[in-house]
Structures are given as structure tokens and as C-alpha cells.
Amino acid sequence: MPQRSDQRTRDSFADDFTETLQDDAADSESAASSSSASFAQRLQHRAVSVFSPRVFLYALVLLGGGMVGASAFVPLPFLDNLAGLLGVFVGAFVLGLAVERSTMLESAAAGAVAAGLATLLSHLTLTVASGFGVPLAAFGAGTGLLAGALGAYFGGDLREGLTADI
Structure with missing residues (x-):
């Protein structure tokens, strides 16, 4: 009633x-x-x-922000790309921890896009002047894909462990 x-x-x-x-x-x-x-x-x-475009956009914003934030605030001289990958991992970890369903596919795709674009833009001179731009961007996208997938996996695993009955 x-x-x-x-x-x-x-x-x-x-x-x-x-x-x-x-x-x-x-x-x-x-x-x-x-x-x-x-x-x-x-x-x-x-x-x-299987793949939610809305979760992908959230993941892209979160992982991209994590990449920029980690590159700006983690003091690793000459290793800005490694700090950015750490930001991708942390962003995907937070997303996996926050969302109830698995976000591995969306986080992996968002990590690949964010890291690939960041690698391409950070080495713009090398990209334009020589033919190493595409393999370099592919390597950056691959490492971003791996960092995003691992972060989402470990975040979801921690969420499952925290919410499981004892």
C-alpha cells in the first residue's frame, strides 16, 4: 500500500x-x-x-586525473612516465574498490587511452621528427592497459575481501 x-x-x-x-x-x-x-x-x-560506456568515461577521467596528479606530485626525476603509470594504477584501484561489478575491461581500456596519449604528447618531437611515434605510443598504451587492469583487479579483490562474510 x-x-x-x-x-x-x-x-x-x-x-x-x-x-x-x-x-x-x-x-x-x-x-x-x-x-x-x-x-x-x-x-x-x-x-x-560486459563493457559499459558510462563506466569507461568515469574510468578515463579518474585514470587520466590520477596520471596527471601522480606525474605532477610524485618526485621521480626522469621517471615521469613511471609516476603516471602509478597514478593509473591507483585510479583503477579506487574505481575497482568503489564499483560493485568488475571494471577491469573499462579500466584497462581507459588506462591504454590515457597512457598512450600521454606518451605520445610527452614525446611529441620524437613522434613528429622520426618514425618512432607509433611504436612508442603503442608501448605506452600497453603499459597503461596493464596498469589499469591490475589496479582494477586488486581494487575489486580488496572490495570482495572486505565485504565477504566471515
């Missing part, structure tokens, strides 16, 4: 929001599993359940 608006508590709004999210998830699952749903809708539902 619905409550009157003057009798609602603070927690009832959160309960209503949670029920709405659960109803939306159930509706999308039933739509994706029904025989009348098109192949494209089922494929889109599966693709979003």
Missing part, C-alpha cells in the same frame, strides 16, 4: 529508488530474454553488461 506523501520517511525515497532500479533491471532482462526481442536488442544488452 503506498504511503501518503506527508507520511514518507527519508529512507522510503531510497527504498523507492532501489525498487525502481530493480524493476528496470528486471524489465530489461525480461525484454532481452523474450522471444519477441530482436537480436540487436539482445546483443546490445549483452554488450552493455
Whole structure:
């Protein structure tokens, strides 16, 4: 039975929001599993359940900010790229710790984009003057992919360990 608006508590709004999210998830699952749903809708539902563009954008902002922050504040002379990778790892770790579902794929992709662009831009003269730009950017993207995936894995592992029943 619905409550009157003057009798609602603070927690009832959160309960209503949670029920709405659960109803939306159930509706999308039933739509994706029904025989009348098109192949494209089922494929889109599966693709979003594996790789979320929204989580990727959050990861890109968080990992990019971690990379810039670590490069600016961690005093490693001549090793700015290593400090940036440390920032990518920490950003992915925080994202894996904060988000309930696995964010390894999104964090790995965001780490690859952030580290690849940072490597390309930090060695812009070498990129323009010689043919070493593409292999250098590929190496930076590969190390960023590895740092992002490892950070998300360890963050999610810590979250699972902290929330598991003893």
C-alpha cells in the first residue's frame, strides 16, 4: 500500500529508488530474454553488461586525473612516465574498490587511452621528427592497459575481501 506523501520517511525515497532500479533491471532482462526481442536488442544488452560506456568515461577521467596528479606530485626525476603509470594504477584501484561489478575491461581500456596519449604528447618531437611515434605510443598504451587492469583487479579483490562474510 503506498504511503501518503506527508507520511514518507527519508529512507522510503531510497527504498523507492532501489525498487525502481530493480524493476528496470528486471524489465530489461525480461525484454532481452523474450522471444519477441530482436537480436540487436539482445546483443546490445549483452554488450552493455560486459563493457559499459558510462563506466569507461568515469574510468578515463579518474585514470587520466590520477596520471596527471601522480606525474605532477610524485618526485621521480626522469621517471615521469613511471609516476603516471602509478597514478593509473591507483585510479583503477579506487574505481575497482568503489564499483560493485568488475571494471577491469573499462579500466584497462581507459588506462591504454590515457597512457598512450600521454606518451605520445610527452614525446611529441620524437613522434613528429622520426618514425618512432607509433611504436612508442603503442608501448605506452600497453603499459597503461596493464596498469589499469591490475589496479582494477586488486581494487575489486580488496572490495570482495572486505565485504565477504566471515
